[in-house]
Amino acid sequence: MKTAKLLAATALVAASGVLAPQAQADELTLCWAAWDPANALVELSKEFEAQSGHTMKFEFVPWPNFADRMLNELNSGGKLCDLLIGDSQWIGGGAENGHYVKLNDFFDKEGISMDDFAPATVYAYSTWPKGTPNYYALPAMGDANGWFYRKDWFEKPEIQEAFKSEHGRDLAPPKTQMELLEIAQFFQEREIDGQKRYGAAIFTERGSEGITMGATSSMYPIGFKYEMTPGKYDMEGAVNSPEAVAGLEFYKELYKTATPPGYTDSYMEQSLDAFKSGQVAMAMNWFAFFPGLYADPDTGGDKIGFFVNPGQAKEASTLGGQGISVVAYSDKQEAALEYIKWFAQPSVQSKWWDLGGYSCHVSVLNDPSFADSAPFASDFLLAMDGVMDFWQEPAYAELLLAMQKRLHDYVVADQGTAQEALDKLIEDWTETFEDEGKL
Amino acid sequence: MSDTPFNRAAKATPPSVAAKIRGLSDRAIAWIFVLPTIFLLLAVNIFPLIWTINLSFTNFRANRPNREVEYIGLRNYERILTDSDIWLTMQATAHFLFWTIFFQVLIGFALAWLINRKFKGNDLWTTLIVLPMMLSPAVVGNFWTFLYQPQIGLFNYGISFLTGIDPSSFQMIGDVTLAPWSIVIVDTWMWTPFVMLICLAGLRSIPDYIYEAAEIDRASKWRQFWTITLPMELPFLMLAVLFSGIENFKMYDLVVQLTGGGPGSITELTSINLKREAFEKWRTGYASAYAIILFVTVFGLASIYVKALNKVKER
Numbered sequence: 014m015k016t017a018k019l020l021a022a023t024a025l026v027a028a029s030g031v032l033a034p035q036a037q038a039d040e041l042t043l044c045w046a047a048w049d050p051a052n053a054l055v056e057l058s059k060e061f062e063a064q065s066g067h068t069m070k071f072e073f074v075p076w077p078n079f080a081d082r083m084l085n086e087l088n089s090g091g092k093l094c095d096l097l098i099g100d101s102q103w104i105g106g107g108a109e110n111g112h113y114v115k116l117n118d119f120f121d122k123e124g125i126s127m128d129d130f131a132p133a134t135v136y137a138y139s140t141w142p143k144g145t146p147n148y149y150a151l152p153a154m155g156d157a158n159g160w161f162y163r164k165d166w167f168e169k170p171e172i173q174e175a176f177k178s179e180h181g182r183d184l185a186p187p188k189t190q191m192e193l194l195e196i197a198q199f200f201q202e203r204e205i206d207g208q209k210r211y212g213a214a215i216f217t218e219r220g221s222e223g224i225t226m227g228a229t230s231s232m233y234p235i236g237f238k239y240e241m242t243p244g245k246y247d248m249e250g251a252v253n254s255p256e257a258v259a260g261l262e263f264y265k266e267l268y269k270t271a272t273p274p275g276y277t278d279s280y281m282e283q284s285l286d287a288f289k290s291g292q293v294a295m296a297m298n299w300f301a302f303f304p305g306l307y308a309d310p311d312t313g314g315d316k317i318g319f320f321v322n323p324g325q326a327k328e329a330s331t332l333g334g335q336g337i338s339v340v341a342y343s344d345k346q347e348a349a350l351e352y353i354k355w356f357a358q359p360s361v362q363s364k365w366w367d368l369g370g371y372s373c374h375v376s377v378l379n380d381p382s383f384a385d386s387a388p389f390a391s392d393f394l395l396a397m398d399g400v401m402d403f404w405q406e407p408a409y410a411e412l413l414l415a416m417q418k419r420l421h422d423y424v425v426a427d428q429g430t431a432q433e434a435l436d437k438l439i440e441d442w443t444e445t446f447e448d449e450g451k452l
Numbered sequence: 453m454s455d456t457p458f459n460r461a462a463k464a465t466p467p468s469v470a471a472k473i474r475g476l477s478d479r480a481i482a483w484i485f486v487l488p489t490i491f492l493l494l495a496v497n498i499f500p501l502i503w504t505i506n507l508s509f510t511n512f513r514a515n516r517p518n519r520e521v522e523y524i525g526l527r528n529y530e531r532i533l534t535d536s537d538i539w540l541t542m543q544a545t546a547h548f549l550f551w552t553i554f555f556q557v558l559i560g561f562a563l564a565w566l567i568n569r570k571f572k573g574n575d576l577w578t579t580l581i582v583l584p585m586m587l588s589p590a591v592v593g594n595f596w597t598f599l600y601q602p603q604i605g606l607f608n609y610g611i612s613f614l615t616g617i618d619p620s621s622f623q624m625i626g627d628v629t630l631a632p633w634s635i636v637i638v639d640t641w642m643w644t645p646f647v648m649l650i651c652l653a654g655l656r657s658i659p660d661y662i663y664e665a666a667e668i669d670r671a672s673k674w675r676q677f678w679t680i681t682l683p684m685e686l687p688f689l690m691l692a693v694l695f696s697g698i699e700n701f702k703m704y705d706l707v708v709q710l711t712g713g714g715p716g717s718i719t720e721l722t723s724i725n726l727k728r729e730a731f732e733k734w735r736t737g738y739a740s741a742y743a744i745i746l747f748v749t750v751f752g753l754a755s756i757y758v759k760a761l762n763k764v765k766e767r
Contacts, residue, residue, distance in 0.1 A: 081732065088515040088734070098679075099488050110516060219714040275602040277626030407516075411733040418717055426628050426716025448511065 038066040039348040044083060044094035044317045045335075047073035048281070049305045050154055053368040060364070061355050067348050072160035076281055077221050084410065087112040087340070095343040096352055098153050101137045107338060107408040108141035113149040114339040119350055120148060121288045122304045125357045131155065134373035137402050138336030143244075150336025151353050153372035154301065157322070157330040157396035159389070160193075161288065161306055162186060162295040164318035166205055175199075184318035190231055190263060193295075193323050197271030200294035212271030214287035214296035215264075219421045222413055225403065226331050228420050230297060230322050231267065231330035232260030233401045246446050253435035256326065261431040265424045277425050288312060297322075299333045300396065303389040304369040317388040332400035334371070408445050415441035457706045484657060501747075508741035515734040528741035531612070538742075540717060541725045548634055548639070548703065553696045555640040557689060560647025565681075567648070582645040593709025596638045600624040600710075625711050631718050635707050639700065647692045654679070654688030683767075690761045694754070701750055722746060 043058070045051050051073045058069045072093060073083045080100065086093050087107070099107060107113035116139075122125070127135045127148060133153035141149055166172055167184055176184035176199055187193040197212030204210070216227025229237065236256020241247045251257070271290050276283060281298055288296040289312050298306075307313045322330040337356065357359060362374035366386070371393065371434040377383060384391040404412045416438055423434035446452040462470075476484075508528055512521045531540050567578055584592070599607040600623075610621035624634040658681065666676045706725045707713065713720035726746065730739035 084515070085731070107516070110518065218712075219716075220708075220712045273603070274620045275623055275626060277623065278712055411735070414728060414733055421714055422716035425626065425714060426718055428628075428716050 018142075034391060039068055039095075039345045040068045041095045041332070041345055041348050041352060042070045042072055042093060043073070043096040043098070043352075044072040044086070045098040046079045047075045048301060050301050050370045053370045055366070057361070057365055057368055058352075059372065060361070061352060062282060064355065065348075065351055067351070069352075072169065077218070080221060080410065087342075091343045092340075092342050092344065094340050095345045095349040096337055097340050098337045099150070100335055101332060102405050102409040102413070104138065104141045104149055104336065105405045106409060108147070108149045109407045111341055112218055112338075114341050116148045116151065116339070116352075116353070117146070119353075123354050123357075125151070125354065126198050129357075129359075129375055130373045131375060131378055131397060133332075133400055134334065134336075137332055137400065137405075138373070141405070141407060142207050151357055152334075153337040153356070153370075155371040155373040155393070155397055156299050156301050156333030156335075157393070157400050158297055158333060159300050159303070159319060159321055159330065159392055159396055160186075160295055160323075161317055161319045161389075163288075163291075163304065163312070163316060164291075165316040166200075166210075166294055167318070169205070172203075172205070186318060187323045189323050190234055190325040193273065194263070194267055197267060197295060202270045208291065209425060210291070211273040211287075211293045212295065213267065214276060214279065214284040214293045215272055216280050216284065216297060217265060217268060217272075217276060217425055218246050218278050218283075219417060219423070219425075220278075220415065221280070222403075223278075223280035224420045224424060225413060225416045226333075227297060228261060228264040228424065229401070229403070230331045231264040232257060233331065234323065234325040234327055235260035235263060236326050237261075237405060238401075240242040246423050246452050248439045248442060252439050252442070253432065257435055258431045261420070261423065265431070268424055300371060300389060300393050301333065303393075305389065307388060319392050323394040324399075328395075328399040330396040330399055332402040334373075406449070408449050409443050412442055415445070456513065463577075464580055504740045505744060507737050510737040512737045512740075513734050514736045524737070528576065528738045529745070531738065537717065538725070541720050541722050542721060544717075545701065545723075546722045548635060548707075548719075549697060549700050551633075551636045551641045552580050552643070552700050553693055555636065556644045556647045556696050559640065560644045560692065561651045561685075562690065563644065563648040564651035567652060581648060584642045585645045587642070589706040590709050592638060592642050593706045596634075596710055597625065600634060601660060602626075626715055626717050628715055631715055633710055634710050635710055635719050638710060639703065639706060642706070643699070647696060650688050650692040650695070651685065654685045657688075658684045687761065687765050690757075690764060694757055694761065698750070698754065701746075736743060 043054070045054070051071070054396070055069075055071055059212060061067070062069055079102075083094070083097065083099060084103070084106075085091075087097075087110070090091075097113075104113075108115070119125075127139065128144070130139075130152045135148075136144055138152045139148045139150045141147055167186075173184050176182075176196075180195060184196065184199075187196055193213075199212070200210055201212040202209055216223040216230075218224055236254060237260045238251045238257075239248065239253075241249075241251045273287060276287065279287070281302070284296045284298045285302060285306070287293045287304070289309060291312070298420060306317060307319075309317075321328075337353060339346055339353065343349055356365075357374075359374055359376040362372040362377050365391050366372040366377050366383075372378065378394065378397075384394060403409070403416075406412060419434045419438045422428040423431055428434075429437075443452060509523055509525060510521050511524050513519060563581060567574060567581070596607075599605050602608055602620045602623045605619070605624075607624065608622065611617070611622075612619040622630065624630050624637075662680055662684075663676060666680060671679070702723050703721055704727065707719055708724060709720055711719040713724045717725075726739060726742050729735050729742060
């Protein structure tokens with residue numbers, strides 16, 4: 014009898030040992046944009062699969078369709094994504110419309126502290142209402158709009174000489190927006206190595222978020238802000254201040270006088286193409302692309318240099334990046350939370366950076382070797398110190414499309430003045446906030 | 453009883469069913485046949501239309517299921533009709549509609565007239581001409597963006613070859629004055645063959661004996677064209693205008709791929725604007741009112757036009 018009981022117990026233990034992982038193993042779908050860091054995440058997630066027994070499936074959508082596709086998915090209560098690395102501006106809608114799971118209890122239970130992540134990223138990617146300790150995402154991918162340039166062209170003696178004779182100073186990566194414009198204009202239609210080159214590739218895309226992300230990179234440093242008093246939606250005098258107008262006029266001048274012809278609807282891909290094809294001396298883009306650019310056999314390595322978005326009245330960069338959230342409609346929330354717990358570990362965050370992802374974990378960012386770990390790492394730290402983001406309100410899409418229209422009308426289509434564009438933008442935004450009951 | 457399919461079906465019908473049918477009136481049997489179609493029509497067309505009309509009086513947003521829906525009367529309609537930006541998109545649509553129809557009918561008819569002549573290689577030319585309309589609008593939009601590219605685009609080089617101006621000195625898609633024409637050109641290129649086929653059907657339906665009688669009467673070719681060809685072709689031309697008008701009023705994919713509605717909002721047609729309001733800004737109530745206004749406009753214009761078409765046919 015004793016032997017029989019022992020055998021039965023052994024069989025039970027054996028069965029539970031074999032069956033338990035199978036019973037709990039889930040196939041998790043992680044949704045994100047289709048770009049370089051997504052490939053790094055696929056590689057990184059193999060470790061999670063090996064450790065947890067869960068399998069990972071990925072749904073990556075190209076950037077121009079990413080918001081459209083994913084917001085439709087969330088709004089329809091779709092179960093496609095268990096985990097979503099959603100754009101920073103979606104956090105308000107994600108929280109208020111119940112798309113994202115609130116993570117506070119989970120963080121408390123698992124001992125995940127938001128103090129372990131860079132404050133700017135926690136504020137931007139995780140909290141709603143802004144700055145309150147209500148977390149709907151874990152900072153996953155720090156990012157900002159930065160610049161890269163043809164270092165080999167900048168170092169050519171004849172180019173340096175020509176620049177010095179024109180501007181009376183050495184040709185070097187710009188420290189201010191005005192210097193940026195001067196350098197871009199200097200390269201515009203200049204012949205280098207027998208070919209006509211252009212100044213800079215900048216964002217002018219109309220359909221999604223391109224021109225807003227590009228123009229704010231000039232407008233923030235020159236003095237554009239969204240409200241006079243944070244949280245009060247008092248936009249008059251902030252959105253259309255003389256500094257904001259000057260910032261927008263500056264961006265138009267940059268577009269009109271220093272970009273290649275035909276770049277009227279360009280965003281990330283077009284910026285990369287313009288640079289890699291040797292058309293431009295400088296280009297703006299998200300830091301996320303910098304590891305790939307540095308590794309490029311034709312225009313990377315010694316030929317490329319990087320610099321943070323130049324300041325003017327103040328240092329400021331347009332925020333990119335995303336937090337990772339658990340989708341409220343997922344049937345596999347437990348497994349999705351397991352992934353977040355695993356991803357938050359310092360060792361995983363360190364690997365994330367090594368593979369090409371931009372960790373927001375302080376153990377990675379504060380590591381003394383971080384600044385020298387890549388040619389753009391120190392610029393990334395500088396950028397993240399001064400990031401500014403678009404509205405993160407639930408009505409973000411409506412607010413963004415209004416800005417896209419007003420900026421494109423003025424910058425690319427030459428309709429009206431900068432003052433009129435920003436005044437109309439306030440009218441659009443006021444209507445939206447009134448509909449929202451916030452004004 | 454002869455062995456016809458009808459009789460075979462009658463024989464195969466079970467007596468109980470046959471008895472039931474025998475008891476039904478012709479009208480009842482007709483309703484049985486028509487009801488599924490009516491039900492489908494109500495479910496797919498009429499109910500959504502009534503629902504859209506209902507939504508157009510509310511502040512409903514499909515992305516805010518938790519928000520209380522308020523009836524706001526005619527506010528959405530008032531906003532749309534007083535919005536200068538909406539009128540600009542209407543103007544852009546009117547420009548696009550007028551010029552695409554004009555060029556498509558003109559070129560389509562000319563091509564049909566030429567193809568209708570009997571010449572060697574006639575069939576090959578017909579096949580080549582209809583090729584563009586077989587392509588997907590998204591593909592056409594994409595490859596024309598390359599053709600219009602100021603630095604490498606064939607279109608710019610063609611214009612440069614003909615006029616001598618620098619190919620990179622003008623931007624078809626990026627220039628405010630040229631962009632509306634860029635979409636007209638592409639749409640004309642793609643859909644002229646469709647108009648040509650309608651016109652060709654019209655030309656081939658004119659009996660030869662009418663021309664033979666005109667020849668006997670010594671009518672000149674020009675006179676034959678104005679008194680025979682054009683009047684008999686007119687119903688077909690009007691049909692082509694109707695089809696082109698309806699098709700181009702809802703134009704979306706080709707223009708989105710080509711210009712994205714830009715530069716600024718210069719080529720933002722009403723369909724693009726409506727899609728942005730409905731599925732990007734998620735102003736469902738507002739977009740419903742917008743759709744109703746467009747529906748009434750198209751329905752009204754089409755009804756007037758169809759009446760005119762019927763009058764022409766009756767002559």
